Amino acid sequence: MKRLVAFDMDGTLALSKQRLDADMAGRLAKLLTVAKVAVISGGDWPQFEKQVVSQLPVEAQVDRLFIMPTTGTKMYRHDGSGWQAVYADLFADEEKARIIAAFHLSLEATGFKPEQTWGELIEDRGSQITFSALGQQAPLDAKEHWDPEFAKRKVIQADLKQRLAGFAINLGGATSVDITREGVNKATGLQKLADHSGIATAEMIFIGDAIFPGGNDYPPFEAGIDCVKVRTIDDTRIAIDAIVACLGS
Template identity: 40%
Template sequence: MCPIAVHGWDELDMDAACATMRAVAFDLDGTLARSRKPMDAAMTERFAALTRLLPVAVVTGGRYELVVSQVLAVLGGDADLSNLHLMPTRGTRYYRWRDGDWRCEYSFDLSDADRARAMDSLERHARDQGVWYERVWGERIEDRGSQLTFSALGQQAPVELRERWDPDNEKKNRLAAAVAADVPELLVQPGGTTSVDISLRGYDKAYAMRRLAAILGIGVGQIMFVGDRMTPAGNDYPAARAGAIAVRVSGPEDTLRLCDAIIQRLSRRGA
C-alpha cells in the first residue's frame, strides 16, 4: 500500500500538482474562512477566479445554510456557478446550480432511531466529561438531517472563544471516542473548533472525493483537496486517504497564497 501523502501548502511541487489536477476542493472553516464567518474580499476574488478555470468544490461538516452565508452570499456575478460543487455535512449532501437555482442532488439522512441514540449518547458523555456547559450560544446539538453536530459552546459562540476552547483537539477526540463506542454503526468524528459530528458510516470526505471524481469523470488523484485538519485524527484526512492531492494549510491566509499560485499556473496553461 502506498503511504498517504499530505503536503504543506508551501512544500508542494506546485508545477507538478497543477499539471495533474483537474479540480480543487476546499474545506470551509479554518481553510476558506474563519469559523462560521464569510470569506473575506480577497478570498472571494480568488475563489471566483478558480471557478472560471476548473471545477471547484466546498466539502464541509457544516450544513448547507452555512455554505450559503459563508460562500454563496459573498460571491459576485463573476463566479462560474456551473463549475461549483457544494458538499455540506461531509458530503452526505450534494448541491449543483441548475436552472437558475441550487438543487440538492442527493442526501443520506439518519434514521429517527439512530438520531435518538446518538443524541442521548452525546448529552450523557458531554455531561460526564464536563463539556455540557450551562451557558452556550445557540443550539448545542444541531440536527442537520444527514448529520448531527454537537457544539460544546453552542452554534453561535463567538469565534474567539471557539478557537481557544480545544486547540489540541483533546476534548473533541475524547468525546468522539466515547460516543463512537455507543453507536458503532455510525461515523463519529471530531469536527470543527468545538464540534463532534455524527453521520452514517461510510460517508466522510473520502466518500465525497470519490463521488466528486465520479461526477466529474476524473480520478480522485486529479483532485486537490485543501484543508486545515490534515492529521490522521483530523476531519480532512479522509480526503488524503482516498488519494486526493492533499494540501495542509494553517488558516485562510495560507489558502489565499495557495490560490494565487494555482491561478497563476492554470491561467498560464490556458493562455
C-alpha cells in the same frame, strides 16, 4: 493535470461560521476560471449559502462549483436559474435518536459541559448530527479558545466511539464533533463527487486545516487524494494563487 480543487470551509476558506471575505471570494472566482471547485464541510446548506454562495462576485462561474454540505452526504449545483439539491443521504429517525442520546451521555461522562453556551449544542443536519461545544451561535473568540488543539474533543470522540458502533465520529471547525454513518467522510464524499462529475479523484486537490488523524479533513489524505494542509486562511490564499498560476499558464 488537476481539474478540480476541493476545500474544507471553516478554518480553511473562512473563520468558523463566518462569511468569506471579499478577497477570498475573488480568489475563488478566479480559480473557477481555470478549474472546477468543490466546498465540502460539516455545515448544512443554509450555512454554505451564507458563508460561500452569497459572497461570490456576480461574475463567478457558479455552474463550475459543487457545494457539498454535511461531509458530502448532500450535493447542490447551480442549474442556471438557481441552486438545486442533487442528492441527500438522510438518517432514519431511530438513528438520530440514538446519536443524540449518546451525545448527552458522553458529555456527562467526560465532564466537558461548558458553563456558558450560545444556542443549541446539538444540531440535526439530516444526514449528520453535529455537536458544537459552546452552541451554534457562540462568538468566534470564545470558540477559538475552547479547544484549539482538539484535546477536549478527542476525549469526547473516544467516548462516543464506545457508544456508537456503526457510525463515524470526526472532529472539525473550532468546537465541532460530527457524526455520520460509518464509512461516510470527506473521502467518500469526494468519491461521490468523482462519480457524479466524471472527474477522477486523481485529478483533484483537497485543501483543509484538519488533516491529522481524527480530523475530518484526514480521510482524503488516507485515501491517497493529493492534499494541501493549511494552518490559516492566508495559507489558503497562497495555495489558490499557486494553483491558478500553474493551471492558468
